[in-house]
Every structure is written in C-alpha cells, then in structure tokens.
Amino acid sequence: MWAVYLNRGLEIRRDYPTPSPPSGEARIRVKLAGICNTDLELMRGYLNFRGVPGHEFVGVVEEAPDHPEWVGKRVVGEINAACGVCPTCRAGRPTHCPNRTTLGISGRDGAFAEYLLLPVVNLHEVPPEIPDEAAVFVEPLAAALEIPEQIHIHPTDRVVVLGDGKLGNLVAQVLQLTGCDLLVVGRNPNKLALLARRGIPVAHVEDVDELSADVVVECTGSPEGFHLARRWVRPRGTLVLKSTYHGTVETNLTMVAVDEVAVIGSRCGPFEPALRLLGQGLVDVQPLIHARYPLQEADKAFEHAARKGVLKVLLEVSP
Numbered sequence: 316m317w318a319v320y321l322n323r324g325l326e327i328r329r330d331y332p333t334p335s336p337p338s339g340e341a342r343i344r345v346k347l348a349g350i351c352n353t354d355l356e357l358m359r360g361y362l363n364f365r366g367v368p369g370h371e372f373v374g375v376v377e378e379a380p381d382h383p384e385w386v387g388k389r390v391v392g393e394i395n396a397a398c399g400v401c402p403t404c405r406a407g408r409p410t411h412c413p414n415r416t417t418l419g420i421s422g423r424d425g426a427f428a429e430y431l432l433l434p435v436v437n438l439h440e441v442p443p444e445i446p447d448e449a450a451v452f453v454e455p456l457a458a459a460l461e462i463p464e465q466i467h468i469h470p471t472d473r474v475v476v477l478g479d480g481k482l483g484n485l486v487a488q489v490l491q492l493t494g495c496d497l498l499v500v501g502r503n504p505n506k507l508a509l510l511a512r513r514g515i516p517v518a519h520v521e522d523v524d525e526l527s528a529d530v531v532v533e534c535t536g537s538p539e540g541f542h543l544a545r546r547w548v549r550p551r552g553t554l555v556l557k558s559t560y561h562g563t564v565e566t567n568l569t570m571v572a573v574d575e576v577a578v579i580g581s582r583c584g585p586f587e588p589a590l591r592l593l594g595q596g597l598v599d600v601q602p603l604i605h606a607r608y609p610l611q612e613a614d615k616a617f618e619h620a621a622r623k624g625v626l627k628v629l630l631e632v633s634p
Contacts, residue, residue, distance in 0.1 A: 341379035369426030461584030470494035478534030
C-alpha cells in the first residue's frame with residue numbers, strides 16, 4: 316500500500332511495484348511515519364512534487380544485498396541520498412550533492428508506503444530503549460541539532476525561537492540544553508504551555524513589542540515570521556532560517572547589510588546525537604503526538620495535520 320500524490324491529490328495505491336534495492340541500498344519496511352510541514356507544503360505545490368511523500372520514519376531493513384548484516388535491524392534514515400563521487404561529496408558536503416535524491420521530496424519515493432529504499436550509509440540503528448513513537452522524530456530532531464552545529468550559542472546569548480509548532484518545540488528543547496537565555500514566541504497558548512512546562516520561557520507574539528536578540532531562529536515558515544525575526548535580531552546578530560517557504564518573501568536587504576546581520580540557512584542535521592538525546596530522555600517528543608491514522612486513511616491524516624493548533628500526526632504503516 317502506497318500513498319501517492321498525483322495531479323488530483325493523494326491517492327492510496329495497492330498496485331505500486333515493491334521496490335528492489337540497487338547496489339549499496341536497502342529496502343526498509345516502514346513501521347511508522349510522521350507528517351511534517353514540508354509534506355503539507357508539497358501538497359500545496361511546493362517543488363511541483365509528484366510521487367510518494369514522507370521522510371520522517373522508523374522501519375525494519377528487509378533486504379540489503381551488499382550488506383546482509385543490516386537485515387532485521389530497526390532503523391531511521393538520513394533523507395539525502397548523495398552520489399558520493401562529485402566534487403561536493405568529495406569535499407564532505409553530501410547533503411548538498413547536486414546529483415542527490417531526497418526521500419519523499421525530490422527524485423525518490425518516500426515513507427508513506429509499505430517500503431522505501433535508502434543507501435545503507437544513510438541508515439542508523441535505533442537502540443531498543445527508544446520506542447517507535449520517539450524514533451520517528453529523529454529526522455526533525457536532527458534538523459534542530461543542526462543549529463548548534465552551525466553557530467556557537469553561548470550560555471550568555473539571548474536567543475529567541477519564533478514559532479511554537481513541531482519544529483519550534485524541538486529547536487527550543489535543543490537550545491535549552493545550551494543554557495542560553497531562551498525565549499519562545501508563538502501564537503497558540505496550548506503549544507506554548509507544553510514548552511512552559513519544561514521550564515522554557517514563552518510569550519504570545521501579540522504581547523511582544525521589541526526584542527534585541529543575539530540569535531533569532533525562524534520556525535514559522537511564514538513571511539510575517541521572517542519579518543518579525545529580522546526586526547528582533549540585533550545588529551551583528553544571527554538570523555537562522557529553519558523553515559521552507561512555498562512562495563517568496565520580500566525584505567529590505569539594505570538593512571541586513573547595514574546592520575551586518577548574519578543570515579544562516581539551516582536544514583538537515585546529525586542523527587546520532589538525536590538518537591542519544593532521545594535515549595537519555597533529554598528531549599520529550601510524546602506530548603507532540605496529536606493523532607495516529609492507518610496508512611489507508613492518509614488523506615484524513617493530512618487533513619488533520621493541516622488544522623490550526625495540531626502538532627504531529629503519525630501514519631501507522633505496518634505493525
């Protein structure tokens with residue numbers, strides 16, 4: 316069973332061919348998959364996507380011709396499948412390989428299916444102490460961990476996370492571990508309350524007038540969020556863009572130059588630290604799960620995930 320996005324929308328197909336792994340790749344039976352904002356944007360026309368979406372998953376390796384030692388292992392997987400031979404890959408930047416395919420996003424069918432294919436080098440075994448419901452968050456948690464990989468956040472830094480959704484919550488939990496002076500600004504009182512219960516200071520966006528932050532992390536995926544983030548970062552501060560946008564954002568780049576603001580694009584991140592944080596209980600993802608649907612009800616799951624105030628919606632693919 317596969318959930319396939321075609322011109323008329325999301326369709327459940329039972330006649331989709333079961334993929335056979337080429338050399339260096341594995342076939343993975345998907346157990347659980349998560350719907351994220353990128354998936355929702357794909358349904359709205361982002362990248363003119365056609366195919367099987369989904370890139371947050373946990374599953375079991377069923378076949379790996381070149382690596383039989385992986386068969387039977389429960390895994391998560393990095394979503395960018397690089398060629399490994401181009402100058403970008405040889406320079407150590409495989410997530411920016413110009414020849415890459417990206418699971419459920421570009422050139423490679425994704426996780427809203429019984430099976431998916433990924434290179435074995437992309438796989439990470441899930442420790443037994445991490446349940447499927449937590450393991451499915453490894454990919455977005457790794458994306459949150461990319462921020463401290465890219466910039467040094469000092470304990471004395473004033474850091475603002477703009478956005479109280481799924482990604483904003485994970486970013487806030489990661490940055491809380493740095494000891495920085497953290498504030499999360501959002502619109503939904505229930506989402507903000509989840510963070511407040513973890514001891515993270517929060518504020519409603521309408522209650523915030525002026526801020527002067529060393530680092531602002533934009534997690535809303537909206538033009539309004541970008542403009543607020545730009546306004547709140549101090550001169551010579553850092554603006555981190557964690558969101559992808561369907562469409563364009565207009566801004567005054569002159570003042571970005573005048574204020575010497577560093578703008579950092581931030582995308583995929585390290586999986587092993589994400590697994591460690593989940594295994595040690597340093598990040599709590601259970602409160603983010605709002606609903607679970609069987610794969611055959613993927614259309615209902617997407618409808619639910621698109622509602623205001625909803626966090627993570629999971630698709631149960633196989634037991």
